[in-house]
Amino acid sequence: MSEPPTFPGFLADPDVRLLRDVATAVVRLDAVTGLESFSLPYPPQAQRALDSVILACLRRGARAPSGVPELLSWCRTRPLGSWPLDGLSAAPFDRSDRLIDRDSGVPTQLCHELAVEGRGDSATRQYDRLVVHEAMRLCRDANSPESYSAFRRTLVTRPVLTQVDHFELSTDLYLDPVRELLERIYVPVPDSYLRRGVYTPCERCRTLLTPLSDGGWWCEHARCRQLGAPPPGPTLDRESAGEVRHLRRPLxxxxxxxxxxxxxxxxxxxxxxxxxxxxxxxxxxxxxxxxxxxxxxxxxxxxxxxxxxxxxxxxxxxxxxxxxxxxxxxxxxxxxxxxxxxxxxxxxxxxxxxxxxxxxxxxxxxxxxxxxxxxxxxxxxxxxxxxxxxxxxxx
CATH class of the missing domain: 3.40.1350 (Trna Endonuclease; Chain: A, domain 1)
Structure with a gap:
């Protein structure tokens, strides 16, 4: 039987490890069903995380979440500084950090970084590394470091593709070794990004903005949010742009x-x-x-x-x-x-x-x-x- 993983510093605190379990459950729920549409039975990881939080609350005489929906509500509405987990106060988290973004309802980057999979990496990090390593292998086999550089630059500069963009990439000879991989990592954009029939990219980072109920926009990149309200870029009409695809979120x-x-x-x-x-x-x-x-x-x-x-x-x-x-x-x-x-x-x-x-x-x-x-x-x-x-x- 293998020894349980050990963690240094603040990561060894039981409350921080519990928080990582909750983050893992949030990321898995989002990957499987989306946080707005999950249904019974809950994934085992989510139920285990809920049970652990309830037990921690009982030990401290604090009110516990009544179920997975309320636990997710905690993740979205309660900053970590208000959770009844004493160990979090000694950990180097910002008291205002959350596991689910309050505006968009998606897991925060911190949530992804905390989520545990296998030997300590989150499933999100495992996915992005698998993709990058596969691109390396394909480009090495083709003896083309230029192809790998072109692949990486594509993922940075073209996170969203219209049908015209897709055709342009299909004719780029540098991308030949990774063409099939590109087909797998760009996926159709869900309707949640639509507002009045159009998609709106962020002018700064080129990823798609999420429309908010108050008429504003939310950008998933922290750098853009730090700089203020995201500037909407030229819109992409669903009818004229054809199928719009974007990179999977881990990428x-x-x-x-x-x-x-x-x-x-x-x-x-x-x-x-x-x-x-x-x-x-x-x-x-x-x-x-x-x-x-x-x-x-x-x-x-x-x-x-x-x-x-x-x-x-x-x-x-x-x-x-x-x-x-x-x-x-x-x-x-x-x-x-x-x-x-x-x-x-x-x-x-x-x-x-x-x-x-x-x-x-x-x-x-x-x-x-x-x-x-x-x-x-x-x-x-x-x-x-x-x-x-x-x-x-x-x-």
Missing amino acids: RLYVTSPGHAEVDLEGSLRTLGLSVEMWPGFDAYDLRVTFPDAYVWALDVKDWAHPGLLGYSAKDVRPEPRYDEACWVVPQFRAEMRRDYLAVYARERGARAGGLRLLTDRQLVRAAAARLRGERGDSARISPRISMPEGTDHA
Whole structure:
């Protein structure tokens, strides 16, 4: 019999593990039936999560949810700071975090990050990795790293396809090795995205906006929500656009969303005059940056809602293609949403990370500019040897 999984830090707290069980149930319910239309019998995971929450409430003399529907209502209407689970107060969650988005009714990114499947990864993360690894295999078999880069860039820049878009992709020779895979990961858009017969993409991130009952819009990407009300882009009429398809949600969350940060960072570094290779070595890491003196940085961009879970997952950047320094990079808006983001990551980072630093994209660009100016001290380094305290963002 295998030993039960062990978790470091705050993840070992029984209340946090219970919350992960609830998050897993929410994600599975959403994947199987959608949170608005589930019916009896409930999936076993949902019933087990409910039973565990009821027991925890009884032990604390707190009112418990009466059933799965009320538990889902808790996930949507009650921020984690109001749950009767004492262990959550000591965990590095924001008290306003929720497992289900209050406006759209879909699982939050935090919910997906908390959900547990197999050895600790959520089913959502397993799916996106399976797709990416299959694309790597197909492109390796075709001896075409250009095809893999084209695949990744497609998922970032074209999360939604009309029939015309679909035809254009079908004639792109770089995408030949992954054509069948693309057919499987783009799915028909449900009617819940329609308003008066049209779909409306977000002007910023190009994913489809969800219409709200008050006439507004909801964008599933946290970066867009941080920037304010999502700007509606040119609409897609269902009749004239033909069948509209979009990427499956795990790919939109974990490939498209961070992909925007990767492509934006690529643009900023190229503007400095640096040579940038995207997803080198079939995605060994995200950006390979080469300075004029042939010094190389390896960058992995991460766009996670919870810095503690990101720290728990941290590990050394793969050594090939070779580089001189490496770090992980997080979009600046994450550090603005949570001022302790970098500090929490550093605190929860395990030994297997080897001191791997996390910088905001703004910090990274400043360090690159400093190195180009000839500086060689801490301000121009990204490796663990840098002495600048974690979480500091020098202006």
